[in-house]
Amino acid sequence: MRDSWKMHPVTQLFLARFREFIRQPEAVFWSYVFPLVMMIALGLAFRSEPLEAISIAVQEGPGAETLISLLKKEPSFVVSGGSAEECRRQLRAGQSELIVVVEPSVGQIAAGLPDYQYVFDPTRPGSVHARNMADDVLQRAAGRQDILNTSDQEVTEPGSRYIDFLVPGLIGMGLMGGGVWGVGFAIVDMRIRQLLKRFMGTPMKKPHFIIAMIFSRMVFMVPEIVIVLIVSRLLFGVKNHGSYATVALLIVLGAFEFAGIGLLIACRARTLEAVSGLMNLAMVPMWIGSGIFFSAKRFPEFVQPVVDLLPLTPLIAALRHVMQEGAGLLLILPELAIICIWGVVTFVVALKLFRWE
Amino acid sequence: MTHAIECRQLTKVWPGNPPVEAVRGIDLVIEQGLCFGVLGPNGAGKTTTIEICEGLLTATSGEALVLGKSWNVQASEIREQIGISLQESRLSEKLSVLETLTLFRSFYRNGLDPKEVIARVSLQEKMHASIKSLSGGQRQRVSVATALVGNPRLLFLDEPTTGLDPQSRRELWRIITDFREGGGTVLLTTHYMDEAERLCDRVAIFDRGRILAEDSPRKLIADLGVEHVVEFSVAYTKDHHDREQPAETFGSGLPGVISARMESGHRCLSVREPHVAIPALLGLISEQQLQLTSLTTRQASLEDVFVHYAGRSLNDSGQEGVSA
Ligand SMILES: Nc1ncnc2c1ncn2[C@@H]1O[C@H](COP(=O)(O)OP(=O)(O)OP(=O)(O)O)[C@@H](O)[C@H]1O
Numbered sequence: 001m002r003d004s005w006k007m008h009p010v011t012q013l014f015l016a017r018f019r020e021f022i023r024q025p026e027a028v029f030w031s032y033v034f035p036l037v038m039m040i041a042l043g044l045a046f047r048s049e050p051l052e053a054i055s056i057a058v059q060e061g062p063g064a065e066t067l068i069s070l071l072k073k074e075p076s077f078v079v080s081g082g083s084a085e086e087c088r089r090q091l092r093a094g095q096s097e098l099i100v101v102v103e104p105s106v107g108q109i110a111a112g113l114p115d116y117q118y119v120f121d122p123t124r125p126g127s128v129h130a131r132n133m134a135d136d137v138l139q140r141a142a143g144r145q146d147i148l149n150t151s152d153q154e155v156t157e158p159g160s161r162y163i164d165f166l167v168p169g170l171i172g173m174g175l176m177g178g179g180v181w182g183v184g185f186a187i188v189d190m191r192i193r194q195l196l197k198r199f200m201g202t203p204m205k206k207p208h209f210i211i212a213m214i215f216s217r218m219v220f221m222v223p224e225i226v227i228v229l230i231v232s233r234l235l236f237g238v239k240n241h242g243s244y245a246t247v248a249l250l251i252v253l254g255a256f257e258f259a260g261i262g263l264l265i266a267c268r269a270r271t272l273e274a275v276s277g278l279m280n281l282a283m284v285p286m287w288i289g290s291g292i293f294f295s296a297k298r299f300p301e302f303v304q305p306v307v308d309l310l311p312l313t314p315l316i317a318a319l320r321h322v323m324q325e326g327a328g329l330l331l332i333l334p335e336l337a338i339i340c341i342w343g344v345v346t347f348v349v350a351l352k353l354f355r356w357e
Numbered sequence: 358m359t360h361a362i363e364c365r366q367l368t369k370v371w372p373g374n375p376p377v378e379a380v381r382g383i384d385l386v387i388e389q390g391l392c393f394g395v396l397g398p399n400g401a402g403k404t405t406t407i408e409i410c411e412g413l414l415t416a417t418s419g420e421a422l423v424l425g426k427s428w429n430v431q432a433s434e435i436r437e438q439i440g441i442s443l444q445e446s447r448l449s450e451k452l453s454v455l456e457t458l459t460l461f462r463s464f465y466r467n468g469l470d471p472k473e474v475i476a477r478v479s480l481q482e483k484m485h486a487s488i489k490s491l492s493g494g495q496r497q498r499v500s501v502a503t504a505l506v507g508n509p510r511l512l513f514l515d516e517p518t519t520g521l522d523p524q525s526r527r528e529l530w531r532i533i534t535d536f537r538e539g540g541g542t543v544l545l546t547t548h549y550m551d552e553a554e555r556l557c558d559r560v561a562i563f564d565r566g567r568i569l570a571e572d573s574p575r576k577l578i579a580d581l582g583v584e585h586v587v588e589f590s591v592a593y594t595k596d597h598h599d600r601e602q603p604a605e606t607f608g609s610g611l612p613g614v615i616s617a618r619m620e621s622g623h624r625c626l627s628v629r630e631p632h633v634a635i636p637a638l639l640g641l642i643s644e645q646q647l648q649l650t651s652l653t654t655r656q657a658s659l660e661d662v663f664v665h666y667a668g669r670s671l672n673d674s675g676q677e678g679v680s681a
């Protein structure tokens with residue numbers, strides 16, 4: 001009986017975990033729906049439509065009326081007038097990107113042209129853009145001639161939009177959350193219920209238990225990722241430009257990596273509070289630093305080595321290489337190596353430190 | 358034949374402030390084929406001792422040999438041959454009885470068919486029910502079944518019947534007796550003296566980390582030299598209600614009475630010959646113008662053995678060291 005694979009302890013432990021999981025409909029629902037909701041919300045919020053209307057506030061004063069009618073000729077501008085105070089408030093609140101003030105003229109009085117002052121926030125890309133657009137419009141209206149001949153070619157290809165960048169990030173985030181929470185809570189719960197201690201009273205081999213925990217997590221996470229991939233394709237046309245086999249390999253290795261990290265986090269914790277704290281402590285740096293929502297390369301140079309070694313960074317980077325750029329297996333070998341090292345090291349260390357009672 | 362269990366000078370100190378000496382030098386030899394009961398109040402060290410024997414805790418000093426093997430060198434062989442049911446372990450609620458037992462079966466090289474074990478604990482009807490849907494008694498039987506499914510030679514049961522109704526208790530007694538009749542050894546802990554008297558071939562009475570007495574229940578009771586216990590209470594008649602209550606030792610020195618004491622609010626006399634002692638007691642009561650409000654006699658039990666050795670009743674808290 002023992003010889004058949006069905007009665008192997010790993011199979012049985014896996015089946016037990018699997019049954020426990022699918023018999024908790026709420027847990028299944030949330031673990032599968034949450035990443036989807038996240039993707040849809042962010043996908044809609046950052047959808048790549050032509051730039052939205054640019055809001056400009058014109059400060060009341062002599063010449064303001066003429067300025068407003070001048071700016072209104074540009075269809076992408078939404079222009080409003082107001083007191084100095086009102087204008088400032090709008091800028092602060094993000095309701096307008098730019099304030100234009102008509103200054104008492106000092107320059108070409110003879111030409112009858114007024115002077116303008118732009119009030120804007122140079123750290124806000126929208127603000128800078130508005131300033132340049134408004135400046136162009138006003139300069140041209142005053143008679144500026146463009147000397148160079150230029151032409152625009154617009155590229156909005158799938159693969160280069162924000163949503164194409166976001167989906168691999170969300171897949172990575174889903175793998176991290178699923179692995180860390182799924183394994184961490186399950187283990188601490190079993191410890192609280194003294195089930196781990198009960199298992200220790202049997203001849204069960206510890207590595208069998210740990211392998212089954214990790215493997216069952218990997219299996220739960222695959223449908224989650226597949227759903228995200230399908231919905232992102234149907235809803236936003238997100239395509240995988242690389243091979244599906246490579247993406248699948250990355251997902252499996254990522255699931256293994258984070259199940260291992262979940263195990264390590266939970267290997268000594270005795271209460272759910274303790275393990276939640278540790279899990280957040282482990283995940284916050286990766287939420288921020290590993291490039292889920294924006295490229296990790298934006299961080300200053302000196303933190304790059306740290307950021308690059310976080311478990312999530314190479315996973316997301318590799319997923320993006322494959323999905324957005326169609327990179328093959330060879331190109332992502334360094335990332336794969338870091339992922340595997342994390343997986344194996346956490347597994348071994350967790351097995352050593354694990355508290356069974 | 359090797360002993361089922363052999364403990365030599367076992368101690369366990371839980372670190373803390375102050376450290377708790379849960380087990381303070383226990384010597385215990387349990388022969389194979391017996392049902393051995395460990396009795397004692399809360400905190401006596403029963404669970405600690407049994408878990409050291411189960412290989413789940415390490416002793417501070419001393420060693421526990423199980424089936425002649427040492428935990429230090431042959432742990433996995435021991436585990437193949439023992440079955441355990443913990444005092445406070447909760448199995449996965451979402452799994453069915455059969456799934457749970459199949460899981461536990463998979464851990465053992467040689468075990469029993471899970472369905473056969475389910476039949477042994479009379480849970481055939483609940484085979485496919487989830488653990489969550491079971492009553493306390495049924496869960497306890499599943500817990501014992503997980504201990505049986507590896508076909509053990511030695512069964513450890515930590516308070517298998519605590520909190521169960523009389524019928525569920527009897528059901529568990531039957532399971533334990535069946536196992537023993539099949540040649541197995543059982544080590545169980547209990548708070549119920551009647552259970553120990555009916556089920557166990559030998560008992561050890563634990564208190565504060567030590568063994569107070571160890572023998573067969575019959576021998577322990579016989580050694581008290583007391584065959585009966587008379588429990589009674591008295592009150593003053595209306596005209597004398599302002600008088601002080603009689604002393605706790607009221608009745609000692611009467612013919613046939615060995616000793617007198619208060620036990621959880623009841624007056625108790627240990628007597629050798631009730632037909633001599635009771636008339637004498639009634640005489641004393643009327644002489645002192647008291648009224649008898651209740652009177653029962655019973656055979657001496659393990660409860661009395663505990664009182665005799667610990668100097669207090671089993672229900673009194675063990676921690677404060679109440680002494681009679
Ligand atoms: N994990 C622990 N840490 C610290 N002290 C402990 C621990 N477990 C038990 N003790 C202490 O050891 C002593 C003996 O406990 P034990 O559980 O062995 O008693 P017991 O006889 O099984 O009692 P009960 O009848 O209540 O189950 C108690 O004083 C208890 O407080």
Ligand SMILES: [Mg+2]
Nearest residue numbers: 403404405444
């Ligand atoms: Mg106990």
